[in-house]
Amino acid sequence: MKPLNLIALLCFLGGATWALTRSDTSVRSIQAAYYSALSPFLKAGSAIETRARNFSKEVKHSTELEVQLECTNAELDKLKQIEQRFSALETENARLRSALEFKQNTPFTLVAARITRRQTTNWYKTVEINKGEESYIGNQNPVVTAEGLVGKIDLSAKEFSTVILLTDEKCQVAAKVEGSPEVGIVSGQRADYGKIPKLRMRFLSKNANLKKGQRVFSNGRGGIIPANILLGTIESVEPGALDSEALVVPAVNFNELVTVFVIPSAKSTQ
Amino acid sequence: MFRYALFLLLLILLAVVLQQFLPAFQPLYNARIFLLLAVFLCISVTVPLPVVFIYALICGFLWDAQCALSTDKLDLSVFPTTISSLRFGTSILLFGLAGAFMHGFQHLFIQGKWYVSSVIAGVATFIYNLVEYSLVDFIRGSFTVNRGVLQQIGYTSLFSALVAPLVFAALFLIARIADHQIIAGKRPPNRFGYSH
Numbered sequence: 443m444k445p446l447n448l449i450a451l452l453c454f455l456g457g458a459t460w461a462l463t464r465s466d467t468s469v470r471s472i473q474a475a476y477y478s479a480l481s482p483f484l485k486a487g488s489a490i491e492t493r494a495r496n497f498s499k500e501v502k503h504s505t506e507l508e509v510q511l512e513c514t515n516a517e518l519d520k521l522k523q524i525e526q527r528f529s530a531l532e533t534e535n536a537r538l539r540s541a542l543e544f545k546q547n548t549p550f551t552l553v554a555a556r557i558t559r560r561q562t563t564n565w566y567k568t569v570e571i572n573k574g575e576e577s578y579i580g581n582q583n584p585v586v587t588a589e590g591l592v593g594k595i596d597l598s599a600k601e602f603s604t605v606i607l608l609t610d611e612k613c614q615v616a617a618k619v620e621g622s623p624e625v626g627i628v629s630g631q632r633a634d635y636g637k638i639p640k641l642r643m644r645f646l647s648k649n650a651n652l653k654k655g656q657r658v659f660s661n662g663r664g665g666i667i668p669a670n671i672l673l674g675t676i677e678s679v680e681p682g683a684l685d686s687e688a689l690v691v692p693a694v695n696f697n698e699l700v701t702v703f704v705i706p707s708a709k710s711t712q
Numbered sequence: 713m714f715r716y717a718l719f720l721l722l723l724i725l726l727a728v729v730l731q732q733f734l735p736a737f738q739p740l741y742n743a744r745i746f747l748l749l750a751v752f753l754c755i756s757v758t759v760p761l762p763v764v765f766i767y768a769l770i771c772g773f774l775w776d777a778q779c780a781l782s783t784d785k786l787d788l789s790v791f792p793t794t795i796s797s798l799r800f801g802t803s804i805l806l807f808g809l810a811g812a813f814m815h816g817f818q819h820l821f822i823q824g825k826w827y828v829s830s831v832i833a834g835v836a837t838f839i840y841n842l843v844e845y846s847l848v849d850f851i852r853g854s855f856t857v858n859r860g861v862l863q864q865i866g867y868t869s870l871f872s873a874l875v876a877p878l879v880f881a882a883l884f885l886i887a888r889i890a891d892h893q894i895i896a897g898k899r900p901p902n903r904f905g906y907s908h
Contacts, residue, residue: 446760446762447761447762449762450761450762450763450765450766451765453765454765454766454768454769454804454808457769457804458769458772458801458804458805458808459801460801461772461773461776461800461801461804462799462800462801462802462804463801464800464801466782466783469780469782469800470782472777472800473777473778473780476774476777476778477777480728480729480732483729483732483733484732486732486733487732487733490733491733491735559735560735560736560738561735561736561738561742561744562736562778562779563778563779563781564744564746564779564841564844564845564868565844565845565848566779566781566797568781581782582785596781596782597781597782606781611795611852612781612784612795612796612797614784614786614791614795616790616791627790627791627792629795632848632849632852632854632856633856633857633858633860633861634860635741635742635858635860635863635864645792663787663790664786664787664790664791665787666786697738
């Protein structure tokens with residue numbers, strides 16, 4: 443090997459070692475600096491993603507309309523289009539109303555946020571939301587919707603945050619099963635590409651007597667996720683040698699998430 | 713060379729910015745156009761090995777700044793197992809490996825076979841993603857490779873191979889602007905309008 447290449451390799455390994463040995467706090471500050479530098483581009487990027495998502499929905503709708511056009515006359519189609527727009531507005535209205543009611547009825551202080559980007563990393567299930575430290579959102583804060591738990595904040599920058607979803611293996615929540623003494627740990631599954639990604643509830647008792655459809659709630663242990671937030675419903679139970687595991691269908695439809703609510707930590711809201 | 717290297721640094725920063733506008737394709741198993749890696753791999757065949765390592769440091773650092781997850785501080789009495797994720801800095805090593813692999817085929821690019829280099833960029837992306845996923849598997853203590861994972865890696869690699877010719881076109885342009893030769897016998901015309 444040429445001396446220059448060897449020196450470059452050693453410098454490279456030195457740099458990599460330096461990066462690998464950074465503490466979590468240093469990494470957070472590096473990431474915060476990175477995100478604040480990219481902040482204007484991130485806003486534009488998320489706007490484009492939202493527009494692309496809306497466009498793909500519109501394309502889907504227009505394909506459906508084309509089938510209907512073959513059967514009905516043009517006038518009726520026009521009316522149907524108008525009706526469809528009203529229907530979309532009505533659905534959105536209902537969703538927002540439901541979100542508003544959820545915010546009013548919940549015992550927690552909530553910060554409403556909109557999902558701006560999805561799946562920002564290769565292998566971890568994450569989304570970005572448009573609220574951050576400015577809205578008193580901090581790391582590890584729970585993220586919920588009216589349906590149930592969405593995940594928790596992994597990184598909060600000034601104007602936005604990254605949420606690690608409940609469907610990711612790394613997002614672990616202490617849970618209990620309704621109408622049963624069973625408790626366990628719920629987390630996502632790696633490489634789950636299904637339309638409805640399933641959750642795993644581990645460390646149940648060996649002879650856990652659970653039925654399909656029983657609801658799973660957070661039990662508040664561990665101090666991050668408050669108790670009694672719906673996580674999902676039991677789909678099946680797989681007994682093991684020492685304990686058993688259950689497959690859980692999440693309460694939240696992660697593909698259709700638009701608005702979420704963050705529960706800021708008590709300290710930050712005071 | 714210095715001017716060319718400086719322009720490449722700007723190209724990398726531009727790729728970081730453009731990467732923010734390229735979401736994952738959910739119907740294609742969350743495959744994405746991994747532009748930063750594609751740009752880095754294409755650069756790797758046009759510069760000497762020491763420069764490849766410098767850019768690997770920069771690209772890996774920037775990619776990890778975007779993707780690294782925090783370390784969980786869970787109550788061990790409640791959560792018996794902690795699920796780890798790749799440490800900040802892992803991408804630097806992966807970029808270094810992928811760059812060195814790509815640099816190994818530099819002679820093909822120098823001969824003017826940029827199309828072969830484009831295919832190799834796809835292969836290098838496949839290896840990068842597979843190694844990265846295997847590392848995630850390894851640190852989480854189980855091996856889970858299914859059709860979805862391979863599809864995601866496969867599509868991402870395909871996108872890299874398709875994007876590579878555009879990146880090479882940009883590199884040829886940059887080389888001309890910086891008056892730097894990246895292909896044998898194709899020195900850009902000098903300021904007086906004739907070739908060497």
